[in-house]
Amino acid sequence: MALPININDLLNKNKVESNRIEFKKSWNPVSVYHSICAFANDFDNIGGGYILIGVEEENGIAKRPVCGLPTEQLDAIQREIIGYNNLIDPYYAPRLSVEDVDGKQILVIWAPSGQDRPYAAPHDVTAKLKKPIYYIRYGTSSIEAKGEQLDELRDMANRVPFDDRGNPAIQLKDISTTLLRDYLVQINSRLANENITDNLPSILEQMNLLDGPSEKRTIKNVAAMMFCDNPEKFFPVTQVEIVTFPEGREGNPNNIIEAPVIKGPVPAMIQAALSYLRTNVIKENVIKQKNNERSIRFYNFPYQALEEAVVNALYHRDYKEREPVEITIEPDKISILSYSGPDRSISMEAIREAKALRSRRYRNRRLGEFLKEINLTEGRATGIPTIQTELKKNGSPAATIETDDIRSYFLIDIPCHPDFIWENVIASIMEKDLTTRQQQIIELIHDNQHITYDDLAVSLKVSRQTIFKEITILRKKNIIEHIGSRRRGDWIIINRHEIL
Numbered sequence: 001m002a003l004p005i006n007i008n009d010l011l012n013k014n015k016v017e018s019n020r021i022e023f024k025k026s027w028n029p030v031s032v033y034h035s036i037c038a039f040a041n042d043f044d045n046i047g048g049g050y051i052l053i054g055v056e057e058e059n060g061i062a063k064r065p066v067c068g069l070p071t072e073q074l075d076a077i078q079r080e081i082i083g084y085n086n087l088i089d090p091y092y093a094p095r096l097s098v099e100d101v102d103g104k105q106i107l108v109i110w111a112p113s114g115q116d117r118p119y120a121a122p123h124d125v126t127a128k129l130k131k132p133i134y135y136i137r138y139g140t141s142s143i144e145a146k147g148e149q150l151d152e153l154r155d156m157a158n159r160v161p162f163d164d165r166g167n168p169a170i171q172l173k174d175i176s177t178t179l180l181r182d183y184l185v186q187i188n189s190r191l192a193n194e195n196i197t198d199n200l201p202s203i204l205e206q207m208n209l210l211d212g213p214s215e216k217r218t219i220k221n222v223a224a225m226m227f228c229d230n231p232e233k234f235f236p237v238t239q240v241e242i243v244t245f246p247e248g249r250e251g252n253p254n255n256i257i258e259a260p261v262i263k264g265p266v267p268a269m270i271q272a273a274l275s276y277l278r279t280n281v282i283k284e285n286v287i288k289q290k291n292n293e294r295s296i297r298f299y300n301f302p303y304q305a306l307e308e309a310v311v312n313a314l315y316h317r318d319y320k321e322r323e324p325v326e327i328t329i330e331p332d333k334i335s336i337l338s339y340s341g342p343d344r345s346i347s348m349e350a351i352r353e354a355k356a357l358r359s360r361r362y363r364n365r366r367l368g369e370f371l372k373e374i375n376l377t378e379g380r381a382t383g384i385p386t387i388q389t390e391l392k393k394n395g396s397p398a399a400t401i402e403t404d405d406i407r408s409y410f411l412i413d414i415p416c417h418p419d420f421i422w423e424n425v426i427a428s429i430m431e432k433d434l435t436t437r438q439q440q441i442i443e444l445i446h447d448n449q450h451i452t453y454d455d456l457a458v459s460l461k462v463s464r465q466t467i468f469k470e471i472t473i474l475r476k477k478n479i480i481e482h483i484g485s486r487r488r489g490d491w492i493i494i495n496r497h498e499i500l
Helices: 007-011 029-041 071-087 147-158 177-186 200-206 221-227 266-280 303-316 348-353 365-373 383-394 418-430 436-447 453-460 464-476 494-499
Strands: 021-024 049-053 095-101 104-111 120-122 132-138 141-144 218-220 240-244 284-288 295-299 325-330 333-338 400-402 410-415 480-483 490-493
Touching: 007 049, 007 095, 021 029, 029 049, 029 071, 029 104, 029 120, 029 132, 029 141, 071 095, 071 104, 132 147, 177 200, 177 221, 177 365, 218 221, 221 266, 221 365, 240 266, 266 303, 266 325, 266 365, 303 325, 303 333, 303 365, 303 383, 303 410, 348 400, 383 410, 436 453, 436 464, 436 490, 453 464, 464 480
Parallel strands: 021 049, 240 325
Antiparallel strands: 049 104, 095 104, 120 132, 132 141, 284 295, 325 333, 333 410, 400 410, 480 490
């Protein structure tokens, strides 16, 4: 069997979390079956794991070149595994692949999350007395599940994520061999070398995309999400809708621009939505500094922040909900709305803080694995921190997150860089046919809301009486006003609030 992942990504722990990978210099069935059982139970819903036999590790890193295994030992290990699989209750068979690495051969055991969990394995598969024990992963170790952990593990029996469930409505003809091949080529899997058209059931089997008994196999939902040209056939209203309010939703709800609805497999929807935002929305500003060759560059919306937000919306949305992912663009923010909301294992406090949302249960764990393989998402619980980091680097305010008590939706607001908001305000104000001096007064008030008549007169090198006349005109045009006392009050640019 060939792996649906590149072997070097496993060796380098790229695209797969380190707690899902184990390196073993030699074959030790006792410890290996603890890990196989733990990966199959998938207590943290991380998607199972991989055990690489014939690879020595040092400080958690694979030593290269690998030590490898002799051919005769590889054959013997695989025969033993067939027998030991019968000792797991209920029966569970991991997937095996012999891989050529550094001129030697290693054995990769892929143990995906099992459909019939919880699983128990003997403490020692080689002993005569085989007491069954439930194993789970704890960090990078496989431990016995006890007490509350065991109770929760048993409670997970009927909680298979939606994307990992078989769907009788999905047929082989619905899977695009072109999309499937493109994916396998992109991740550099050996499966790309096979005749996918003639061997589609075998390829799907090797990718763990089939479910159910051998006499009645069904294709899993995630296969349609990734490799079907029209996934909305199985998940109605699976689409992205983008609308723009040039003057703001509240400023002028009738001035609206609707982009063509985006449909297709999940990666294609992500790429199309991001392409639209990059082409039609994202703008760059460059400020040249005095006595410094380096310019200051910033964007109205940093692309990396939007990328994470769009990916998160399509990764974590509930594909049973008949609602689109909505992207709303306004002068001061971009809002991305998806259904349903964050899992209840995430506290409302964490949602309000909008720093990191760590969940024990992922709605679409397999979809996340596929997206990570093609570099559309990173590690688990990294999306929101990445968004906030990119906004901070850009000089933008932090993003905010909103949901309701029943977690029916997830709304994230990505704020526009303040300088771009001010440019929109200035553009609106300039439509009122202002003189150069009046424009300068507005700029100075923008920089200092406490500025006085005398300060304005000094800055513009005119008399106080001239400033008074110009401000009177600006007030009559309903552009500015003064709040509070003359000495301690503030100037307010009225049009700014209309736009924001």
